Amino acid sequence: MALVQKQEEGSVILQTSMGAITVELYWRHAPRTCANFYLLAKRGFYNGTIFHRIIPDFMIQGGDPTGTGRGGTxxxxxxxxxxxxxxxRFTGAGILAMANSGPNTNGSQFFLTLAPTPFLDRKHTIFGRVKEGMGVVQRLGRVGTDAEDRPREEVKVLKAVVVPASDEQEQEQ
Structure with a gap:
């Protein structure tokens, strides 16, 4: 049984407090991870969550409903x-991957890269990339942080919107 019906495969728009980020999902390469992210977004799981960790020239991390970096499902x-x-591979900025606490510990937390990070290859599942909104990602990466990489100002995912593949194809025509 398929985790997500074929017609539901698509992308996700993260409407953040700093602007919209559209992520293309790599369904063929990471189907379980894409299904997890897509369905969590569809269920509203990410709505109202914060980007709890920002490291300039490295990555921005979100997806934890507790905002601590220790939560999620x-x-x-x-x-x-x-x-x-x-x-x-982590060859540049805008790569979407799962945050984890070690091998095979994926939940809901994800990150977007701000630069090439080859040292993360085969340590974190890559399951997409920024399709639109890279400027927003770059602005997020410049938000001031404290000594623990927590943003000084709250940056939120206001709403995550799923875009089924059938809708994507209509928009491209």
Missing amino acids: SIYASPFPDEHHPQL
Whole structure:
């Protein structure tokens, strides 16, 4: 049984307090991870969550409903395995990947890279990229932080909106 019906495969728009970020999901390379992110977004899980960790020239991290970096869950009710694909590498800014606390500990937390981070290859599941809104990601990466990389000003995902693949195809025509 498919986790997400074929017609539901698509992208996600993160409407943040600093602007919109559209992420394309790599369904063929990381289907379980994409299904998790997509369905959490569809259920409103990310709405109102903050970007709780920002490291300039490295990454911005969100997806934790507690805002602490220790919370979150998956659609599978427990952490799920990594999906490393040999063709996917942390080669630049705008890569979407799962944050984790070690191998096979994926939940709801994710991050977007601000620069190439090859030292993360095969340590975090890459499951998408920024399709639109890279300027927003870059502005997020410049938000002032404290000594623990927590933003001094609250930056939120106001709403996560799913865009089914069928809608994406209509927009491209």
